[in-house]
Amino acid sequence: MAEVPPTDEGWFALHDFREIDWNAWRDAPVRRREAALEEAKSFIGEAEDIGDGESAIFTIAGHKADLLVLHLRPTLDEVERLERAFEQTTFGGFTEQTTSFVSVTEIGGYTAPEYFEDPESVDTGLRRYMESKKHPSIPEDAYVSFYPMAKRRDPEYNWYDTPLEERAEMMAEHGETGKGYAGTVTQIVTSALGLDDWEWGVTLFGTDAVALKDIVYEMRFDEATAKYGEFGRFYVGRRFPVADLDAYMAGETVPVEADESGETDEAATTGEHPGGHGGHAGDEHEHGEGGHPGGHGEHGAEEGEETDSETPSLRDELADLDVYGGKPHGEDVYALALYSEADPEELADEVYGLRSNFDHYDTHVKTAVYEPRDSGNAAVVSIWETESAADTASGFLSELPGVVGRPGESEDGWGTMGMFYTVDPDHREDFVDVFDDVGEMLGDMDGHRETTLLVNREDETDMFIASQWDSREDAMAFFRSDAFGETVQFGRDILTDRPRHVFLA
Numbered sequence: 001m002a003e004v005p006p007t008d009e010g011w012f013a014l015h016d017f018r019e020i021d022w023n024a025w026r027d028a029p030v031r032r033r034e035a036a037l038e039e040a041k042s043f044i045g046e047a048e049d050i051g052d053g054e055s056a057i058f059t060i061a062g063h064k065a066d067l068l069v070l071h072l073r074p075t076l077d078e079v080e081r082l083e084r085a086f087e088q089t090t091f092g093g094f095t096e097q098t099t100s101f102v103s104v105t106e107i108g109g110y111t112a113p114e115y116f117e118d119p120e121s122v123d124t125g126l127r128r129y130m131e132s133k134k135h136p137s138i139p140e141d142a143y144v145s146f147y148p149m150a151k152r153r154d155p156e157y158n159w160y161d162t163p164l165e166e167r168a169e170m171m172a173e174h175g176e177t178g179k180g181y182a183g184t185v186t187q188i189v190t191s192a193l194g195l196d197d198w199e200w201g202v203t204l205f206g207t208d209a210v211a212l213k214d215i216v217y218e219m220r221f222d223e224a225t226a227k228y229g230e231f232g233r234f235y236v237g238r239r240f241p242v243a244d245l246d247a248y249m250a251g252e253t254v255p256v257e258a259d260e261s262g263e264t265d266e267a268a269t270t271g272e273h274p275g276g277h278g279g280h281a282g283d284e285h286e287h288g289e290g291g292h293p294g295g296h297g298e299h300g301a302e303e304g305e306e307t308d309s310e311t312p313s314l315r316d317e318l319a320d321l322d323v324y325g326g327k328p329h330g331e332d333v334y335a336l337a338l339y340s341e342a343d344p345e346e347l348a349d350e351v352y353g354l355r356s357n358f359d360h361y362d363t364h365v366k367t368a369v370y371e372p373r374d375s376g377n378a379a380v381v382s383i384w385e386t387e388s389a390a391d392t393a394s395g396f397l398s399e400l401p402g403v404v405g406r407p408g409e410s411e412d413g414w415g416t417m418g419m420f421y422t423v424d425p426d427h428r429e430d431f432v433d434v435f436d437d438v439g440e441m442l443g444d445m446d447g448h449r450e451t452t453l454l455v456n457r458e459d460e461t462d463m464f465i466a467s468q469w470d471s472r473e474d475a476m477a478f479f480r481s482d483a484f485g486e487t488v489q490f491g492r493d494i495l496t497d498r499p500r501h502v503f504l505a
Helices: 022-027 030-048 076-087 113-117 124-134 164-179 209-219 242-249 265-270 300-307 312-319 344-358 387-397 425-442 472-479 482-494
Strands: 007-020 054-060 067-073 095-108 143-151 185-191 200-206 229-231 235-239 323-326 334-340 364-372 378-384 414-422 448-456 459-469 500-504
Touching: 007 076, 007 124, 007 185, 007 200, 030 054, 030 076, 030 242, 054 242, 067 076, 076 095, 095 124, 095 200, 113 124, 143 209, 164 209, 185 209, 185 387, 200 209, 209 235, 334 387, 344 364, 344 378, 344 387, 364 387, 364 459, 378 387, 378 459, 425 448, 425 459, 425 482, 459 472, 472 482
Parallel strands: none
Antiparallel strands: 007 067, 007 095, 054 067, 054 235, 095 185, 143 200, 143 229, 143 235, 185 200, 323 334, 334 378, 364 378, 364 448, 414 459, 414 500, 448 459
């Protein structure tokens, strides 16, 4: 008997594919249709906001289905109950389930057997990354491709009687192919052995629909797929906010396009942002163009309040990976940052390898390694144009060597990160001198823990500033001070571009 690799399971998944009875919908009275839509939006909206697990709704292109309702929950009972509850809604009465797929999230022991032998002994970043695969997040704005698959059991190519070492090598090759799509494609792999007709389900999410085709195409040439892969039907579509269900049923484009103010039609009247992001481009509170050593924007208090609420779901997920994320105020980008105690040169080699893959995608803005001037941990900063791309990249970044938490971090602390302080080369030493002066002043302020200046390994004019405080109020006291105002003015004179700032509660 061939050796059986270990597995570990997380949340149960239900892919519920629905076909709409369009004739019945058109013939129904307007009031019944309106009531059906409100009930469906309420049901899915409440399911999206439930404690453990997630739910989402997607369009499906082609004849195989019209909608996909995806549920992730801790138990099989919960997903089965949600399936029945949706069927009993008025809107559910206008639909028919064309197919479904029942499975459970799974991680396997091919590429990280040490995790299964002693999870506490492995690198923190790897352990938390593996845990995140068991309890994944569904990207908010992404195309989706779902397909079931199995491994062949033919006389010539039988996956299950192939030696474990050979299977592990093939899966490692498969994983390397996947890393080439970091930042643009993420996946949820679920096991259906004993639960459904196929052995696994693969759900791919991408900011670019063509990338979903590209990754499947390239992986077909991996030995694990070329010799041993078997596939069922493919389903493709796109996630949309449940608030846009009216637009979907009316034949309009979803997600609903934002107007010139950056809001959807519904958001403009309700004040809500269906995409889940509290801020948007064109916000009336523009970010100041100036910068300053040790501070974070001309209107620190107001900016801190707004950015704290912009990406809570992403931050909650990344916090467990020691990767910190946020949306800089007034920007259409998402910033990730992490600290590593690894040798900076070793860290840089790893980061540059990742960056060569990241650069293949239009959603990637920048990834760089920053070293402290004196002692301390290096930082890695990665900037992306979409939250889903940043979320995908975070998984690869969390696997970097020696990932650790923020210096001085504790549960009740508050931190800020200032990125892209691009200094005029003629004023670099002036910038550093002022930072040192501000640092001495900060040392005497109540609640200040540490402020560090780090420098891009590839560009000494590119700076990164991180501060830790006992509380947000302590940091705001500095941001309101006269000394802070003076550094803002100074920064305007010597920076070649405005910095980007992320406030991290």
